[in-house]
Structures are given as structure tokens and as C-alpha cells.
Amino acid sequence: MDKFEKHITDLKSGKEIALAFFMDKYGDALNFFAYKIISDKQACAEIVSDAFVKLWQKRMDFTAIQPLQSFLYRVTQNACLDFLRTNKNKYKEDQSALLELEASDQDIMKKIIYNELVQLLVEEIKKLPKQQAAVIHLAIMEGKNTEEICQELNTSSSAVYFARSKAIATLRKIFEQKKLSLHLSLFLAMCTS
Incomplete structure (x- = not known):
């Protein structure tokens, strides 16, 4: 069982x-x-x-x-x-x-698969350094733009860009090891553009 x-x-x-x-x-x-x-x-x-x-x-x-x-x-x-x-x-x-x-029902299954990928992503985001996790969470999970993230975290746009870049690089590496790099790359590209 x-x-x-x-x-x-x-x-x-x-x-x-x-x-x-x-x-x-x-x-x-x-x-x-x-x-x-x-x-x-x-x-x-x-x-x-x-x-x-x-x-x-x-x-x-x-x-x-x-x-x-x-x-x-x-x-x-x-x-x-x-x-x-x-x-x-x-x-x-x-x-x-x-x-x-x-x-x-077929569409709901696609959404379930998509959300399972999101769930994997959320688990890995929680393991990132605090600033990177906050930036990537706001960008991907809440769909906020750089200006909104700067205001919420009281930081500069360059700090947001740096944290987002580091977080995405780390996440790509993790998911490449899990053989999910293509799916994650597409997801990250869709969410961060």
C-alpha cells in the first residue's frame, strides 16, 4: 500500500x-x-x-x-x-x-498537471535564499511586475533583477537534475515574461 x-x-x-x-x-x-x-x-x-x-x-x-x-x-x-x-x-x-x-475533464487534467509542476516549483522556491524566494514568489506565483515587487519588498529594481536571475538559474539547475528542464524552462519563460 x-x-x-x-x-x-x-x-x-x-x-x-x-x-x-x-x-x-x-x-x-x-x-x-x-x-x-x-x-x-x-x-x-x-x-x-x-x-x-x-x-x-x-x-x-x-x-x-x-x-x-x-x-x-x-x-x-x-x-x-x-x-x-x-x-x-x-x-x-x-x-x-x-x-x-x-x-x-481533459482540460482539468491539463490544469492538474500544470499545477503539479507549480507545486514542485513552490517546494523548490521555499528552499531558496530569503530574498530570491520572495522575489520569485511575487513574480511567478502572484504575477507582480518589477515595480510592484520593488515597492512590496522596499528594494531597488536592480536587486529584484539580480535576485530573480539567481533564483531562475538555481531552479533551472535543480530541475535539470530532476529531468524536468524543458518543462520548467517553458513554465519560467511563460511566467517571467
């Missing part, structure tokens, strides 16, 4: 430690996923918390990790769509953006 099967069994038997395991495993990735849709940190935190409450309520329905993972992403996506619909004046989302988000 692998660790996921054990945690699913524990979840089904009502052990809260199993729920904590899945929260640790998927919480950051789900927050990132939700933030990319609605760009509201507080709402994202509530949406992800609600997703885990729903997981707990439906815990008897899961026997494998894939359906559980898909469930979490689908619940999070649907809650984000509901949030955008109820706040459409505030966020001025057009109907085409909402329709694009109403994805098929």
Missing part, C-alpha cells in the same frame, strides 16, 4: 490527520490555481478551505488519488466560476472568459 492509499483509507475512516495530509499536499497548488482564475487572495483561501470541507464530507466516495485530486480541482474551479459570476461587476469578467474556464 503506497502512502496515498493509506491516507485515502485513513480519510475514509474519519482520521483528520489524513485530511491534513491532503491539505498540505494540495493546498498551495489549489490556491495558485484559484488565484490564476480570480486574483483575490482572501477569496482563494476561502474557496480552497471550502474545497477541503467538501472533500471531508464526500470522503467515503474516494478509493484512489486521481478521483480525489480531480474532485479538489473541479470543486475549486466551480467555486471560482461562481465567485466570478456573482462578482462580475467588480471583476468585469466577460462571458468568453467564463466559458473558457468551464472546461472539460
Whole structure:
């Protein structure tokens, strides 16, 4: 029995430690996923918390990790769509953006794979020196530009450029060792451009 099967069994038997395991495993990735849709940190935190409450309520329905993972992403996506619909004046989302988000199961699997790559990235970002981690987190995870990062960290643009360059170089090296360099390079290029 692998660790996921054990945690699913524990979840089904009502052990809260199993729920904590899945929260640790998927919480950051789900927050990132939700933030990319609605760009509201507080709402994202509530949406992800609600997703885990729903997981707990439906815990008897899961026997494998894939359906559980898909469930979490689908619940999070649907809650984000509901949030955008109820706040459409505030966020001025057009109907085409909402329709694009109403994805098929195949599209949700692509998003899960993308977010698993993000999760790997988050784990490695946490290991970077403090300044590099802060800069790369703000740039990639929150989508902030250099000026916004300078203001938030109270630093110069040259310090931001240097920290970002060092962080990206370190991350590329780490992911080359993990044989993920092409995927990460594409991801980093997409996020930092």
C-alpha cells in the first residue's frame, strides 16, 4: 500500500490527520490555481478551505488519488466560476472568459498537471535564499511586475533583477537534475515574461 492509499483509507475512516495530509499536499497548488482564475487572495483561501470541507464530507466516495485530486480541482474551479459570476461587476469578467474556464475533464487534467509542476516549483522556491524566494514568489506565483515587487519588498529594481536571475538559474539547475528542464524552462519563460 503506497502512502496515498493509506491516507485515502485513513480519510475514509474519519482520521483528520489524513485530511491534513491532503491539505498540505494540495493546498498551495489549489490556491495558485484559484488565484490564476480570480486574483483575490482572501477569496482563494476561502474557496480552497471550502474545497477541503467538501472533500471531508464526500470522503467515503474516494478509493484512489486521481478521483480525489480531480474532485479538489473541479470543486475549486466551480467555486471560482461562481465567485466570478456573482462578482462580475467588480471583476468585469466577460462571458468568453467564463466559458473558457468551464472546461472539460481533459482540460482539468491539463490544469492538474500544470499545477503539479507549480507545486514542485513552490517546494523548490521555499528552499531558496530569503530574498530570491520572495522575489520569485511575487513574480511567478502572484504575477507582480518589477515595480510592484520593488515597492512590496522596499528594494531597488536592480536587486529584484539580480535576485530573480539567481533564483531562475538555481531552479533551472535543480530541475535539470530532476529531468524536468524543458518543462520548467517553458513554465519560467511563460511566467517571467
